[in-house]
Amino acid sequence: xxxxxxxWHDLLxxxxxxxxxxxxxxxxxLNSVYxxxxxxxxxxxxxxxxxxxxxxxxxxxxxxxTLPISIVVPAHNEERGxxxxxxxxxxxxxxEFEVLVVNDGSKDGTLEQLVRAFNLRTxxxxxxxxxxxxxxxxxxxxxxxxxxxxxxxxxxGKSDAxxxxxxxxxxxxxxxxxxxxxxxxxxxxxVVKPFMEHPEEMVAVGGIVRIINGCEVRDGRVVKIGLPRxxxxxxxxxxxxxxxxxxxxxxxxxxxxxxxxxxxxxxxxSEVIAVGGYDSNTDTEDLELVVKLHEGxxxxxVKYRIVFVPDPVCWTEVPEKFKTLxxxxxxxxxxxxxxxxxxxxxxxxxxxxxxxxxxxxxFLLFEMLGPFVEVLGYLSVILAWLxxxxxxxxxxxxxxxxxxxxxxxxxxxxLLEEISxxxxxxxxxxxxxxxxxxxxxxxxxxxxxxxxxxAFFDFIRRRRRWGEMGHxxxxxxxxxxxxx
Amino acid sequence: xxxVLIQVLWVLxxxxxxxxxxxxxxxxxxxxxxxxxxxxxxDLEPRILEYxxxxxxxxxxxxxxxxxxxxxxxxxxxxxxxxxxKGNSRARITAACExxxxxxxxxxQLRNPRWWKRAEAAEKLAAMKSPKSAQxxxxxxxxxxxEVRMRAARALGQMETxxxxxxxxxxxxxxxxxxxxxxxxILSGMGPEAAxxxxxxxxxxxxxxxxxxxxxxxxxxxxxxxxxxxxxxxDPDRDIRARAAHSLGLIGDPNFTPDLLRSVKDPAWPVRAxxxxxxxxxxxxxxxxxxxxxxKDREWWVRINAAEGLRSMGERGLAALVGAIEAExxxxxxxxxxxxxxxxxxxxxxxxxxxxxxxxxEKALAFIRKIVAAExxxxxxxxxxxxxxEKVREQLSRILAPGEVKA
Numbered sequence: 001x002x003x004x005x006x007x008w009h010d011l012l013x014x015x016x017x018x019x020x021x022x023x024x025x026x027x028x029x030l031n032s033v034y035x036x037x038x039x040x041x042x043x044x045x046x047x048x049x050x051x052x053x054x055x056x057x058x059x060x061x062x063x064x065x066t067l068p069i070s071i072v073v074p075a076h077n078e079e080r081g082x083x084x085x086x087x088x089x090x091x092x093x094x095x096e097f098e099v100l101v102v103n104d105g106s107k108d109g110t111l112e113q114l115v116r117a118f119n120l121r122t123x124x125x126x127x128x129x130x131x132x133x134x135x136x137x138x139x140x141x142x143x144x145x146x147x148x149x150x151x152x153x154x155x156x157g158k159s160d161a162x163x164x165x166x167x168x169x170x171x172x173x174x175x176x177x178x179x180x181x182x183x184x185x186x187x188x189x190x191v192v193k194p195f196m197e198h199p200e201e202m203v204a205v206g207g208i209v210r211i212i213n214g215c216e217v218r219d220g221r222v223v224k225i226g227l228p229r230x231x232x233x234x235x236x237x238x239x240x241x242x243x244x245x246x247x248x249x250x251x252x253x254x255x256x257x258x259x260x261x262x263x264x265x266x267x268x269x270s271e272v273i274a275v276g277g278y279d280s281n282t283d284t285e286d287l288e289l290v291v292k293l294h295e296g297x298x299x300x301x302v303k304y305r306i307v308f309v310p311d312p313v314c315w316t317e318v319p320e321k322f323k324t325l326x327x328x329x330x331x332x333x334x335x336x337x338x339x340x341x342x343x344x345x346x347x348x349x350x351x352x353x354x355x356x357x358x359x360x361x362x363f364l365l366f367e368m369l370g371p372f373v374e375v376l377g378y379l380s381v382i383l384a385w386l387x388x389x390x391x392x393x394x395x396x397x398x399x400x401x402x403x404x405x406x407x408x409x410x411x412x413x414x415l416l417e418e419i420s421x422x423x424x425x426x427x428x429x430x431x432x433x434x435x436x437x438x439x440x441x442x443x444x445x446x447x448x449x450x451x452x453x454x455a456f457f458d459f460i461r462r463r464r465r466w467g468e469m470g471h472x473x474x475x476x477x478x479x480x481x482x483x484x
Numbered sequence: 485x486x487x488v489l490i491q492v493l494w495v496l497x498x499x500x501x502x503x504x505x506x507x508x509x510x511x512x513x514x515x516x517x518x519x520x521x522x523x524x525x526x527d528l529e530p531r532i533l534e535y536x537x538x539x540x541x542x543x544x545x546x547x548x549x550x551x552x553x554x555x556x557x558x559x560x561x562x563x564x565x566x567x568x569x570k571g572n573s574r575a576r577i578t579a580a581c582e583x584x585x586x587x588x589x590x591x592x593q594l595r596n597p598r599w600w601k602r603a604e605a606a607e608k609l610a611a612m613k614s615p616k617s618a619q620x621x622x623x624x625x626x627x628x629x630x631e632v633r634m635r636a637a638r639a640l641g642q643m644e645t646x647x648x649x650x651x652x653x654x655x656x657x658x659x660x661x662x663x664x665x666x667x668x669x670i671l672s673g674m675g676p677e678a679a680x681x682x683x684x685x686x687x688x689x690x691x692x693x694x695x696x697x698x699x700x701x702x703x704x705x706x707x708x709x710x711x712x713x714x715x716x717x718x719d720p721d722r723d724i725r726a727r728a729a730h731s732l733g734l735i736g737d738p739n740f741t742p743d744l745l746r747s748v749k750d751p752a753w754p755v756r757a758x759x760x761x762x763x764x765x766x767x768x769x770x771x772x773x774x775x776x777x778x779x780k781d782r783e784w785w786v787r788i789n790a791a792e793g794l795r796s797m798g799e800r801g802l803a804a805l806v807g808a809i810e811a812e813x814x815x816x817x818x819x820x821x822x823x824x825x826x827x828x829x830x831x832x833x834x835x836x837x838x839x840x841x842x843x844x845x846e847k848a849l850a851f852i853r854k855i856v857a858a859e860x861x862x863x864x865x866x867x868x869x870x871x872x873x874e875k876v877r878e879q880l881s882r883i884l885a886p887g888e889v890k891a
Contacts, residue, residue, distance in 0.1 A: 050600045051631065056666065064703060065665045065696070122866035123825055126818045128784060138862060141826075197662040397489040404496040411503050418507050430511060434504055 009387070016384045023377045024398070030366050031405050037250035038412050044253050045245065045310065045420045052311060057189045060196060061095060067173050067195055068096035069188060069266065072165030074158050075101055075179040079108040083117040085179050088220025090145060094188040098147040101179075102165045105134075105155025114150050118142040125149070131163040131277035139168070158262070159278035159285040166269060166277055174272075176286075178263040182212060182222055182315040190312035191266045194305070203293055203304045204267045206260030207312030208244045210423065211237050215315065222315050227429045232325065234436045235444045236318045241433075242413040245310060245420075252308035256359035258294070260306070262286035264314030271297070271304075282342070284335025291339050291346075298352045311421065326451050333455035334463075336367060371452035378446075403441050410437035517553075524557045532561045535580065536573050543580040550584070559586050563611040574613070581612040591620045599629040606632065610639030618643055622651045634663055641670035649674060649681045656693035664693045668700040679706035686712060695723050702731025710735060714743050722752035729755060733762025741768040748774050753783040760786055764793025769800060776804045779816035787815055791823035802829060806851070809858045821860040830855065834867055837876045852883055 060066050071089055075082050082101070089099045103111045114120060120140035127139075134156035142148045153164050162176055173195060177183060187207060195202045214228030228234055251257045262285060272278075272289065275296040282288040290306060297304045319325040340363065347364065349356040384390040414433050417423065424430060528547065535543040543558075550558045559581075566577045581587050590612070593605035606624055609617045621643075624636035637655050640648035652674075655667050671678040682697055689697055698716060701709040713735070716728035729747050732740045744766070747759035760778050763771040771793070778790035794801035806829070808820035824830050836848035855864060861884060868880035 056634075059666060059669055063665065063669045065668065065699060122863045124818070124822050124860035124862045126784070126788075126815075126822050138866070143828075196665065394486055394489070397486055397493065401489055401492050401496065404493060404500065408496055408500055408503070411500060411507070415503055415507055418510060427511075430507070434507070 012383075013387055013389050016380050016387065016389065019376070019380050020384065023373060023380070026373050027402065030370065033362065033366065034246075034409055038246045038409065040253050041246040041249040041416060042412075044249050045416050048249075048310065049420050056193075057186060060189050060193060061093060063095070066095050067192060067199070068098075068171040069094065069192065070165070070169030070171045070174040070269075071097060071099045071177055071188075072162055072169060072174050073099065073101045073177050073179050074104055074161030074165065075106065075110050076104040076155070076158070076161070077106045077108045077110060078179040079106070079110045079113050082110050082179055083113050084220040085182075086114065086118070086148065088182060089177065090148065091185070091220070092183065092188050093185045094192075096171075097188065098149065098170060100149050100151065100165045100168055102151045102153060102161040104153060104157070104161035111140075111150070111152050115140065118148055118150075119144050120148075120150055125168070127168045129167055130273050131167055133160050133164040133167065136164060157280050159280040162285065163277040166272060169269060172269055173266055174269050175266045176262060176264070177314070178316065180317060181209075181263045182217060182220060183264060184313040184315070185221065187264070187312035187314065188266075191264075191309060194307055194309060195266070195268075198305055201303055201305045202268065202307070203271045203297065204260055204265060204290060204306045206248065206257070206308045207264045207266075207314055208308075208310050209240065209261045209263050209314050209316055211240060211318050212315040213317055213320065217315075225423055226426065227424060227432050228320075230320050231436075232322065233318050233320055234432060235440045236325075238410050238413065238433060238437050238440050239444075240318075241417050242410055244308075245416040246409070246413050248308040249310060251359065252306075254354060254358065255305070256354045257306050257308055258290055258355070258359055258363065259287050260290050260308070261314070263316050264312070282335050282338040283331045284339070287335055288339045288342070291343050294352065294355045295343055295346055298346075298355065313423075322447075326454070329448060329451040330455040330458060333452045334459045336363065337456065337459040340364065340368065368456075371449040372456070374446070374449040375453050406441035406445060407438050410440055413437070521553060521557055521560075524554055525561060528554065528558060529561050532558065533565070536562075536565055536569070536576055538572070538576075542583055543576075544583055558584065559608070562586075563608060566611045566613070578613050582614055582616065587612055587614045587617055591617050594620050594624055599627075599632050602627065602629070603632045603635040606635035606639045610635070610642045613642060615643070618647060622648070625651045625655055630663055634666055637663075637667050637670055641673060649678050652678075653681055653685045653689075656689050656697060664696040668696040668703075672700050672703040676704060676706045676708065679704040679709050683709050683712050691721060691724075694721075695727050698724055698727040698731055702727070702734035705735050707735065707737065710737065710740070714740065717743055717747050717755075722750075722755055725750060725752065726754040726758040729758040729762050733758070733765040736765055738766045738768050741766050741771055745771065745774055748778055753781070753786055756781060757783065757785040757789045760789040760793050764789070764796040764801075767797050772797065772800055772804045775801075776808055776816075779808050779811065779819050780813040781815075787819040791819040795823050795827050802827065805829075806854075809854050814859075817858040818860055821855055821858050825863055830863060831867075834864075834871070834876060834880070837879050838873050849879070849883070852880070856883055 071092075073085065073089070078085070086099060086101060101114060103114070120142050122138050123141040125139045125141065134154040136151060136153045138152045140150040140152065149168065151164055151168055153161065156164075165176075166174055173192070175188065175191070191205050191207050194205045211228065211233060212222065213230070213233040214226045215222045216224035216226070227237060248257060248259070265286065267289075271293060275289075275292045277289075278285045279288045279292065293304075293306060319328055340360075343360075346352045346356045347360045352360075381390065381395060384395075411434060414430075414437055417433075418430070424433065528550075531546045532543065534540075535546050540546050547558065562577050562580055566574060569577065587609065590605040590609050594602055594609075596602050596605070602624065606621060609621060618640075621636050621639045625633055625640070627633050627636065633655065637652055640652055649671070652667055652671055656664055671682065679701055682701060686694065686697060698713065701713060710732070713728045713732050716724055717732075719725050719728070725747065729744060732744060741763065744759045744763050747755055748763060750756050750759065756778065760775060763775060775790045775793050775797075779787055779794075781787050781790065791805065794805050797804075802824070805820045805824050808816050809824070811817050811820070821830075830852075833848045833851045836844045837852075839845050839848070852864065855861070864880060865884055868877055868884055871877045871880070
């Protein structure tokens with residue numbers, strides 16, 4: 001008889017060594033993908049800058065054939081800044097557009113502030129209720145500002161508010177804008193250009209989101225750009241540069257863009273209605289909408305484009321505290337997991353083209369499993385050390401390579417910024433960007449991986465907490481109505 | 485394995501240092517260049533402006549022969565001013581560009597293998613407006629890169645000569661829709677002469693370009709295009725019919741009314757919507773009744789355009805809208821109420837509720853009852869709650885009370 005004694009120590013050692021080997025292969029694959037994305041983005045940025053040199057923005061502005069746009073602003077308890085936001089939107093440099101503010105059951109004075117500031121009055125406006133929403137309590141128009149409409153409705157969440165805005169919008173394109181963001185004066189002209197170039201095929205266009213912390217804002221406009229003083233927001237500046245300039249540009253070129261930020265995106269209304277509008281069942285309505293659009297359009301075998309353009313800018317405030325950052329990232333990652341659960345049938349399905357065979361596998365392998373591999377990797381190193389099988393020299397060298405590679409990707413994103421848009425003109429800001437691109441890899445990125453692991457367990461437990469974002473507000477106190 | 489990692493580390497470290505140095509050096513060089521250019525501009529600009537304003541015969545006589553960066557700066561100053569000047573000053577800039585060899589230099593650049601260099605040359609030649617470059621720019625309209633063709637088209641548009649119209653119309657064949665739209669914009673800016681050429685060449689244009697061309701004809705507002713536009717109201721393509729109706733509205737001749745009255749019954753709703761809008765612009769009384777009928781259309785855009793059309797016709801149109809609030813058709817009633825509200829008519833009647841004249845008050849009451857019966861009362865309810873005069877609030881509340889209207 002063969003004895004069944006198991007050498008647990010040996011088994012554990014082999015498992016740890018096997019897992020560590022897997023981590024190395026994973027690391028090489030992931031970073032090769034990142035490098036590829038960076039190279040694709042670099043080529044696209046150079047091409048984009050050359051094309052933008054010959055921009056036709058003045059012609060787009062003056063042309064009678066420029067497509068009119070409905071700007072939809074969902075607002076919930078935004079009394080502090082809503083009037084400034086609307087004023088800044090009304091001043092946008094664009095031909096024909098309307099601003100539709102949807103007051104989503106605010107408990108504060110959001111509606112009253114708007115009524116007072118723009119001399120609003122109720123109107124019996126006729127509209128088609130194409131998308132189901134919570135009850136609309138009233139529609140308000142202004143005699144002074146003919147292109148402003150305010151919709152007051154019962155609370156139904158951001159998706160519901162956006163759907164109500166779509167129902168009331170008059171134009172074939174709508175632009176979703178967050179009530180606490182600032183859109184640059186020429187952003188609409190820039191974001192509409194892909195629609196002008198390919199009106200039949202273009203379905204959605206996303207613009208870049210930049211961080212407003214540290215900038216000077218006057219009358220709802222960014223008048224001086226600067227880096228934030230605090231450490232956490234600067235880390236996010238570097239992270240956003242990487243995500244937008246070497247992430248989304250690359251995915252857009254590969255025709256696999258899955259995310260258009262809810263803070264600023266332009267959509268063809270008819271296509272959004274065709275897929276049932278925004279979905280309230282996920283925590284990130286922006287991601288879910290884009291995935292739904294891909295799914296719907298691929299099913300219908302329609303030739304379409306969903307693209308990212310890096311020069312229309314939306315400025316937004318980011319968390320300055322770890323707790324708030326945790327809540328934000330938790331929601332983002334939960335949203336990703338929820339959308340994946342809803343559309344898993346697209347995974348590896350050639351019917352969905354590059355979305356099914358490239359983008360979704362990437363999101364599954366690297367965005368969803370990546371944080372687990374990273375955290376388990378750290379744990380397995382500790383375990384290997386306890387078991388006495390850790391090759392300290394190899395571990396330290398590997399760690400250094402990982403950190404150096406991360407720094408390379410962050411500095412590469414700064415390079416993309418520097419050769420293209422150069423939004424941070426001060427030498428001090430450039431030096432700080434490079435400095436923080438190094439430091440971001442020593443703690444911040446690891447922390448984000450932990451946040452994502454936590455989000456996974458929250459997703460399993462079906463937790464759907466939004467939490468307060470605790471905005472400090474970028475508007476000067478004097479400009480806030482009703483504040484003394 | 486460790487040795488491989490050490491080598492990878494050295495490579496990565498080297499790349500990082502190089503990248504950082506490149507970023508810093510790139511910024512430093514750019515700023516130095518900008519500062520130098522600004523200094524040169526400060527020195528040379530006053531003399532260039534003096535020349536533009538009439539001093540001397542030749543700019544070359546006022547400046548030392550410009551070389552290197554100075555040459556670039558002189559060209560930049562001339563072209564910056566060319567963009568907003570007209571008349572003699574503008575002609576002097578063209579002369580200076582020819583005299584200093586900028587035109588020759590940029591014409592040579594039109595043959596550069598890099599597309600953005602060719603586009604840049606076309607852009608600059610457009611601002612220089614030298615007739616000497618016209619033939620080379622016309623040749624560039626056959627460039628393989630759409631962006632270059634577009635710059636060439638813009639340059640031709642700025643030349644404002646009859647020779648440039650024909651190649652622009654030929655460029656309508658370009659399959660890129662954005663190009664077609666931009667060419668339409670350029671042609672529209674060239675006035676009636678462009679419209680005449682466009683009418684002549686219309687039959688040769690592809691379908692997609694025809695839509696843009698029809699728009700262009702409307703925007704030029706040339707009467708000479710009216711015959712073609714009226715004929716196009718019967719075109720098999722619904723987009724062309726719709727744009728033709730719109731363009732006729734832009735030209736604005738009331739004699740188009742009978743043709744547009746036929747289009748307001750077109751089977752395609754975009755044509756009906758555009759015809760309704762155009763009829764509103766023409767403002768003829770015989771259009772009132774058909775527009776009132778169009779308020780019942782099953783398409784929202786047609787109803788809204790018909791209501792807006794009636795509103796823009798003044799008293800007659802508003803009277804028709806008042807009549808429509810009693811229409812059997814619910815859509816027609818709602819479109820009429822919304823438009824009257826927007827025009828401020830409803831508020832005028834509400835104010836009359838406080839009038840000392842009893843007949844005025846009765847008239848206002850009757851009108852408001854009709855609005856209530858039309859089932860669009862959001863605005864009235866809000867006014868009943870907020871109006872400054874108690875008397876008005878009371879009367880409105882009474883009318884809005886359930887059962888009041890039927891009783």
